[in-house]
Amino acid sequence: xxxxxxxxxxxxxxxxxxGPGMSFDNFVEGLTPIQLIQTPNNSDQLYLSTAHKNVxxxxxxxxxxxxxxxxxxxxxxxxxxxxxxxxxxxVSLIEIPVEKPxxxxxxxxxxxxxxxxxxxxxxxxxxxxxxxxxxxxPNREAKSVAEAVAxxxxxxxxxxxxxxxxxLGKTHLMQAIGNDLxxxxxxxxxxxxxxxxFMNDWTDALRFNKTNEFKxxxxxxxxxxxxxxxxLADKExxxxxxxxxxxxxxxxxxxxxxxxxxxxxxxxGIEDRLVSRxxxxxxxxxxxxxxxxxxxxxxxxxxxxxxxISYDVLSEIANAVNTNVRDLEGVFKKVVAKxxxxxxxxxxxxxxxxxxxxxxxRSNVITIPLIQETVSQYxxxxxxxxxxxxxxxxxxxxxxxAMYLSREITQESLxxxxxxxxxxxxxxxxxxxxxxxxxxxDDAKLEQQVQEIRAxxxx
Ligand SMILES: Nc1ncnc2c1ncn2[C@@H]1O[C@H](COP(=O)(O)OP(=O)(O)OP(=O)(O)O)[C@@H](O)[C@H]1O
Numbered sequence: 001x002x003x004x005x006x007x008x009x010x011x012x013x014x015x016x017x018x019g020p021g022m023s024f025d026n027f028v029e030g031l032t033p034i035q036l037i038q039t040p041n042n043s044d045q046l047y048l049s050t051a052h053k054n055v056x057x058x059x060x061x062x063x064x065x066x067x068x069x070x071x072x073x074x075x076x077x078x079x080x081x082x083x084x085x086x087x088x089x090x091v092s093l094i095e096i097p098v099e100k101p102x103x104x105x106x107x108x109x110x111x112x113x114x115x116x117x118x119x120x121x122x123x124x125x126x127x128x129x130x131x132x133x134x135x136x137x138p139n140r141e142a143k144s145v146a147e148a149v150a151x152x153x154x155x156x157x158x159x160x161x162x163x164x165x166x167x168l169g170k171t172h173l174m175q176a177i178g179n180d181l182x183x184x185x186x187x188x189x190x191x192x193x194x195x196x197x198f199m200n201d202w203t204d205a206l207r208f209n210k211t212n213e214f215k216x217x218x219x220x221x222x223x224x225x226x227x228x229x230x231x232l233a234d235k236e237x238x239x240x241x242x243x244x245x246x247x248x249x250x251x252x253x254x255x256x257x258x259x260x261x262x263x264x265x266x267x268x269g270i271e272d273r274l275v276s277r278x279x280x281x282x283x284x285x286x287x288x289x290x291x292x293x294x295x296x297x298x299x300x301x302x303x304x305x306x307x308x309i310s311y312d313v314l315s316e317i318a319n320a321v322n323t324n325v326r327d328l329e330g331v332f333k334k335v336v337a338k339x340x341x342x343x344x345x346x347x348x349x350x351x352x353x354x355x356x357x358x359x360x361x362r363s364n365v366i367t368i369p370l371i372q373e374t375v376s377q378y379x380x381x382x383x384x385x386x387x388x389x390x391x392x393x394x395x396x397x398x399x400x401x402a403m404y405l406s407r408e409i410t411q412e413s414l415x416x417x418x419x420x421x422x423x424x425x426x427x428x429x430x431x432x433x434x435x436x437x438x439x440x441x442d443d444a445k446l447e448q449q450v451q452e453i454r455a456x457x458x459x
Pocket of ligand 1: 132133134135136164165166167168169170171172173259261289297325326329
């Protein structure tokens, strides 16, 4: 039985005595099992972590939770093993830095009182800087343009649009522009918002008759950063106001930076006039980093955390996590937490175990987005080409290859693959896979291309 199964069984027992509700949810459910260690005096220690000081305090010996845990764990070991074994809880506090800016609910909704000067008021995360953004070769141009925008806002690349899949650094790079501009000019007014914020603020402004304040707040900025504009889809009223805001800012020579999960022309439900405005400046596609860049990102994180981790270990993590940089960071944080708790030496074998616990074994991690990313880079296309409807041969064949590999390598069903390719029918996926299988029999070049892409995906 591993630490996770044991903790689940103990939680089931604890639920009987503590009962569901606030107390159980906060003081038991919120704990994360880290590891189980045998002590020389025949007891086991179950290491748990929490991000909350008050929860960690309540779990000290003599605390009510500690004692209830002891009886629950004895009951569990009697049920499972037939004899009682003493398992002691060890709860540590691991403070997880807050990465995301405050949600709109946490913000002061009084529009007139909001100021936008300086990093704090503009809600920028100070960790999102150019020097902490490690760019792989395909992403270097995006970074250079972002740096140029920070240096000369409102001039050449307006708007700058950063687009790509989730967790690949769009928000990071966007906020780096804001942080850099404020560093150069502390008086610059920078406003960072999500599209949700914009929509909520506009709705509130209409409700409370504060449209003038809204306009003043949104239009009097040197730099407006708007995250996730794909959320504007099908919101006609908000699009109207967004259009007006956009025009007012660019007309005054100020800068707009936008992020989106795809190119605006591929977002259904966005008015043409907005699509054409968004395409006026520079659009940069952020792509998945290659293995060496992933290692460099991890190295940077290790240095920031003041932790020494060998290249082999970093490489093991980088190779296992093929989804996106957010996941890479998440796994890294868990590894750091384990190191801090156990004080143990971090070996490649230990890391493999941790990665296995976190479901990040190499064989499990090949996903459809990864295949799409690899195929699009191989053929120098956009991911939106693969998920779109174009029928030109140069796009159809790569799309069919991507579907074929998704069917071959991942565990996903035909309908799930169809959905991931822009809502295609499962019969289209079946047709594509058959077509590639058949063509490869006679076409050596195609077969070689498929093998090369497969090797890249499974690297
Ligand atoms: N190239 C990179 N170098 C360093 N850190 C990165 C890089 N790319 C992403 N990150 C980190 O990964 C995390 C996720 O990045 P970010 O939030 O910017 O992604 P995103 O593309 O905006 O995702 P979403 O579309 O889901 O909002 C952040 O903590 C960010 O600092």
